[in-house]
Each structure stands twice: as C-alpha cells, then as structure tokens.
Amino acid sequence: MGHIPENIIDDILNRVDIVEVISDYIPLKRAGRNFRALCPFHHEKSPSFMVSPDRQIYHCFGCGAGGNVFGFLIQYERLEFREAVEALAKKAGVAIPQQFRRDSPEAGVVSALHAVNELAAKFYENILGSPKGTAAREYLFTRGLTEDSIRSFRIGFAADAWNALITHLRNKNISLAVLEKAGLILSREGGGGYYDRFRNRIIIPVFDIKSKIIAFGARVMPGTGDRNPAKYVNSPETPVYVKRNCLYGLHLAKDAIRDLDFVIVVEGYLDFIIPCQHGVRNIVASSGTSLTQEQARIIKRFTHNVVVVYDGDSAGQMAAVRSLDIFVEEGMQVKVASLPEGYDPDSFVREKGIEAFKILISRAATLFDYKLAILESRFSSRSIEDKARISSEMLGTIGKFSNSILKSEYLKKLGDSLGIDVDSLHAELKKIKGDRPYAEVQPVPAKARAVNPTEQLLMKLMLEESSLVDGIRRRIEPSDFQDERISRIVTALFDFLDHGREVEPSILINHFGDTEIAGLICESAFTHDTEQGNKKEIVDDCIRRLKSKKKDSRKRFLHEEIKNAQKSGNEEKLHQLMREFHALIKEGVV
Numbered sequence: 187m188g189h190i191p192e193n194i195i196d197d198i199l200n201r202v203d204i205v206e207v208i209s210d211y212i213p214l215k216r217a218g219r220n221f222r223a224l225c226p227f228h229h230e231k232s233p234s235f236m237v238s239p240d241r242q243i244y245h246c247f248g249c250g251a252g253g254n255v256f257g258f259l260i261q262y263e264r265l266e267f268r269e270a271v272e273a274l275a276k277k278a279g280v281a282i283p284q285q286f287r288r289d290s291p292e293a294g295v296v297s298a299l300h301a302v303n304e305l306a307a308k309f310y311e312n313i314l315g316s317p318k319g320t321a322a323r324e325y326l327f328t329r330g331l332t333e334d335s336i337r338s339f340r341i342g343f344a345a346d347a348w349n350a351l352i353t354h355l356r357n358k359n360i361s362l363a364v365l366e367k368a369g370l371i372l373s374r375e376g377g378g379g380y381y382d383r384f385r386n387r388i389i390i391p392v393f394d395i396k397s398k399i400i401a402f403g404a405r406v407m408p409g410t411g412d413r414n415p416a417k418y419v420n421s422p423e424t425p426v427y428v429k430r431n432c433l434y435g436l437h438l439a440k441d442a443i444r445d446l447d448f449v450i451v452v453e454g455y456l457d458f459i460i461p462c463q464h465g466v467r468n469i470v471a472s473s474g475t476s477l478t479q480e481q482a483r484i485i486k487r488f489t490h491n492v493v494v495v496y497d498g499d500s501a502g503q504m505a506a507v508r509s510l511d512i513f514v515e516e517g518m519q520v521k522v523a524s525l526p527e528g529y530d531p532d533s534f535v536r537e538k539g540i541e542a543f544k545i546l547i548s549r550a551a552t553l554f555d556y557k558l559a560i561l562e563s564r565f566s567s568r569s570i571e572d573k574a575r576i577s578s579e580m581l582g583t584i585g586k587f588s589n590s591i592l593k594s595e596y597l598k599k600l601g602d603s604l605g606i607d608v609d610s611l612h613a614e615l616k617k618i619k620g621d622r623p624y625a626e627v628q629p630v631p632a633k634a635r636a637v638n639p640t641e642q643l644l645m646k647l648m649l650e651e652s653s654l655v656d657g658i659r660r661r662i663e664p665s666d667f668q669d670e671r672i673s674r675i676v677t678a679l680f681d682f683l684d685h686g687r688e689v690e691p692s693i694l695i696n697h698f699g700d701t702e703i704a705g706l707i708c709e710s711a712f713t714h715d716t717e718q719g720n721k722k723e724i725v726d727d728c729i730r731r732l733k734s735k736k737k738d739s740r741k742r743f744l745h746e747e748i749k750n751a752q753k754s755g756n757e758e759k760l761h762q763l764m765r766e767f768h769a770l771i772k773e774g775v776v
C-alpha cells in the first residue's frame with residue numbers, strides 16, 4: 187500500500203463541496219459569501235465557525251480550528267487522513283487505484299473472511315435457539331443476560347461435536363482453506379483432515395468498528411471445566427483480526443463515547459454486555475488485562491478521557507496498572523475505578539445495580555493516586571528501600587507526562603507522601619531512560635501562538651492573487667519571514683507555482699498534514715479583508731515593514747557581537763562587525 191498520490195487527492199477536493207459535507211453534520215446559515223454555524227469543536231453561544239464555499243475551507247474564530255474538507259472529517263469523525271480521503275473519494279465518485287488502497291493485496295481475502303464469519307455466527311446463533319442450546323441459554327439467563335442482549339450481541343452456541351461447523355459450511359461451498367484462514371477450524375495432527383475449533387462453548391462474535399464480524403470469543407460451559415480447562419478460547423489472529431487493535435463493543439459505543447467525552451474500559455465480554463444492557467453506552471472491553479498502545483490510539487480518536495475498571499482482586503494487578511502508562515504517553519487522562527474484592531463489573535452490576543456502578547465510575551481515582559495506593563500497600567514497611575522502590579515505580583509514570591506542570595505537581599505530591607525531598611526525585615527522574623526532557627514545553631495550540639500580522643497579510647495576498655507572487659518573490663525570500671510556519675507555507679507556495687500547480691488554500695493544506703499550519707492558512711483566509719485597498723500598495727508596505735524588521739534584528743545581533751568582540755579584545759572581528767553595522771545604517775530602507 188502506497189501513499190495516495192496528490193493528484194488524486196486534489197481531484198477529490200475539486201469534486202466535493204465543503205458546504206455540502208459539513209451540512210451533513212451541523213446546520214449552516216448563509217452569511218454573505220460564507221456560511222456560519224455554532225462551532226462543533228468548542229462550546230459557544232454565538233456562532234464563530236465559518237465555512238467558505240469559494241476557498242473550500244473552514245475556520246473558527248473562537249477556538250482556532252480550521253482546515254479543508256479532509257481536516258473537518260479528521261477532526262469531527264476522528265478519522266486518519268487516509269480514511270478521510272477514502273470516505274470522500276466514495277462520495278465524489280473518484281476511484282482510488284488498487285495499488286493505493288489500504289487492503290489491496292488482501293481485499294478479496296478480507297471480504298471472504300467477513301462473509302464466512304457472518305455465516306458461522308448465524309450458524310451458532312441458530313444452535314443457541316435450538317434444543318441443543320437450551321442449557322447454554324439457561325446459563326446465559328442466570329448470568330443476567332436478556333433475550334434482547336443475546337440477539338443484539340449475536341451470541342450463539344457451538345454444539346459438542348467435532349465437525350458441525352465444517353459440515354454446515356462445506357455444504358454452502360465454503361472452502362476449507364477459507365475456514366482455516368478464518369481460524370474456525372484446525373487441521374488434525376498427522377494430516378487426518380480438519381475439526382471445529384469451538385466445541386461445546388458459548389460463542390460471542392467480535393465486531394470491528396464497522397460492525398463486521400472479525401473473530402469469536404468462546405466461553406466454556408459450566409461443569410465441563412475438566413475437559414476444557416481454558417475459560418475462553420478465542421479466534422487466532424487473522425488478516426481481519428489483529429488482537430492489539432481490537433476493542434470489543436466499540437462499534438456500538440463510539441457515538442456515546444464522543445458525546446459523553448469519556449470511555450469506560452473493562453476487561454471481559456460480559457463485563458461489557460451487562461452494563462451496556464443497563465444503559466451504559468460509553469463502554470468497551472479490552473479483552474485482556476494489558477492495554478496496548480494501538481488500543482489507546484483508537485480510543486483517542488473519540489475521547490481523551492479514560493476510566494479503566496479493575497476487579498478488586500485482579501491477578502497481575504501491577505502489570506495491568508503499568509500498562510496504563512500508555513494513555514499518559516498519548517497525552518490522555520486516565521483514571522482507575524476499583525471494584526470491591528470478589529466482584530467483576532458483570533457481577534457488581536447484577537448485585538449492586540447500575541447506579542452503584544455509575545457512582546463507582548464517577549469516583550475513579552487518578553492513575554497516580556491508584557498506583558501509589560497499590561505500591562504503598564505492597565511495600566508498607568516504609569524502609570528506605572521500600573521508598574526507593576515506590577518512587578522508582580511512580581517516576582516511571584510521572585516521566586511519561588509531557589506536560590511540565592503536571593510532572594512537577596506530581597513530583598511534589600510524591601515527595602510529600604513519601605517524605606522525600608523533591609530535588610532528589612527530580613534527579614532520579616532525569617536518570618530514567620526514555621524520559622522526555624523535563625523542561626519540554628507543551629506545544630501551544632494555534633490560537634495561542636501569536637503571528638506577525640504583516641507576515642500573515644503578505645502570505646494571504648500571495649495565496650489569493652497568484653499574479654502578485656512573482657513580483658513579491660523577486661524582493662523577498664521565504665527565510666525573510668520570521669515565523670517558521672509562514673516561512674514553510676511560503677516555501678510550499680513557491681514550489682507549487684514552480685510545478686504549475688494551483689495554489690488553492692484547501693489544496694495547499696494537504697501538503698502539510700499539520701493542524702497548526704492548516705489553522706493558520708484558514709485564519710489568514712478569513713481575516714484581513716483586503717477587498718477595498720490597492721493590493722500593490724499593500725504589498726509594498728508589507729515588504730517594507732518586513733525588511734525593516736529584519737534589519738532591526740540584524741542590527742541588534744551585530745550590536746551584541748560587537749560588545750562581545752570588544753570584551754574579548756578580538757580587534758579583527760570587531761573591525762569587520764563595525765563595517766557591517768555602518769553599512770546597514772547607511773543603507774536606506776527598501
């Protein structure tokens with residue numbers, strides 16, 4: 187799979203209308219040449235979100251969000267760039283050639299596996315509804331599942347037979363190769379044919395985000411523990427099922443997660459199904475105790491706030507807690523709700539009720555407090571060695587914060603609770619391998635980073651009137667812009683013109699894949715209205731100011747250098763600097 191070529195992306199941009207696309211999500215009202223709406227990306231009472239049909243971009247004067255139609259889908263639907271391109275290609279009727287499609291080599295396999303999983307799920311569902319499934323149904327009811335849940339989660343049953351599924355699907359002309367690839371059957375040792383992977387188990391289909399069945403979890407029936415010791419048997423990894431990417435229930439939960447702006451993460455299928463059945467919609471199951479970075483990144487597309495629910499007596503508790511650092515690394519907020527000893531979310535909701543569960547969630551502790559509490563109960567002697575162990579575990583988490591303020595506040599808190607002085611914690615933190623530099627400053631959002639209005643205006647004029655560019659280019663270079671972002675935009679703009687490409691802001695934005703630059707381009711397009719003035723005069727004025735500013739900073743620089751040369755007594759250098767300084771003063775402003 188390669189990158190989708192720019193000409194295809196440009197083609198899609200030319201064919202879709204941003205006003206039409208955004209109207210599918212929020213109501214737009216005409217305002218002169220533009221459209222206006224309440225911003226979907228921040229809370230506001232009067233609309234400051236603008237969409238320009240002429241330039242095919244949007245910009246919010248309230249929060250600084252801005253971009254082209256891809257940017258809107260990325261921001262609103264939390265898509266990856268490629269996914270946004272694919273979605274709009276479909277809408278625009280632009281075909282993305284096979285070799286650039288994500289699933290190109292496996293496209294046939296992928297749909298074959300989805301289809302065979304679907305058939306298998308149907309088969310297991312039917313068995314659960316038949317007399318052979320009676321015991322399994324009874325068991326599911328005792329576990330608190332309703333008929334509705336069984337139907338909507340498409341729960342089934344695999345009979346106690348070696349080849350029920352094989353026979354059924356072979357009769358439908360499904361090849362053994364596909365069944366094996368889907369992980370539904372296994373080959374006998376010594377080459378004596380195949381047998382069903384799932385036997386005498388309750389079958390729980392696993393869906394991807396688009397509601398396609400990609401795998402199965404199979405739970406043992408009670409009372410057969412001696413024959414099948416594993417509580418769960420799951421599908422192996424297949425071309426459609428990559429365990430580390432998988433979050434059970436996300437296809438149902440994604441809208442609620444975005445609306446409520448937080449997600450509850452539980453471990454098992456039933457831990458998900460029971461709360462969900464009681465109306466908790468923003469919940470997913472990790473299907474494992476350790477969360478993966480991929481899972482964290484998928485969640486991040488919908489919310490930055492995570493509450494992980496752990497059983498009070500979770501085995502390998504510390505390992506599970508350590509895995510939560512990945513959320514911190516992704517810049518997300520993570521809290522932990524701990525169930526009383528002996529409960530899992532499923533049994534807790536059934537016995538204590540859904541309100542008690544919601545209260546437990548609302549009282550979740552921060553990762554810091556939770557981890558510290560576990561460590562303090564484990565190393566309780568308060569000996570120097572224990573303190574060192576606790577602090578080294580805690581520093582592992584604190585080191586993952588990229589926000590310096592959080593980092594320093596947590597260090598203080600840790601120092602206070604262990605009675606250790608903060609400076610030595612600082613020193614230890616610096617030693618931790620892979621720690622981000624302590625002084626690192628969080629990137630400031632586009633809105634907060636001021637831009638020089640002269641530079642922005644000049645850039646805007648070039649973006650709007652390509653006829654002005656040649657004249658401007660003869661007089662200044664991209665490096666004459668002090669703002670590194672503008673300098674990059676201008677460089678790209680010159681490059682576009684050199685290659686005979688259009689310089690539409692919406693097209694230029696794709697070139698960067700950087701939300702800050704997109705925001706800046708869009709902000710410029712919507713501000714500094716130059717309709718009235720004489721553009722050539724405005725250009726002259728901007729260039730004059732830029733040059734004079736550049737000269738001022740060069741003068742300041744020379745001034746410093748001259749002082750240094752005087753101090754160090756470097757006569758030759760001093761002479762040379764003085765010459766440059768005087769030349770600069772004599773030279774008139776352009």
Ligand SMILES: [Zn+2]
Nearest residue numbers: 225228246249
């Ligand atoms: Zn906004």
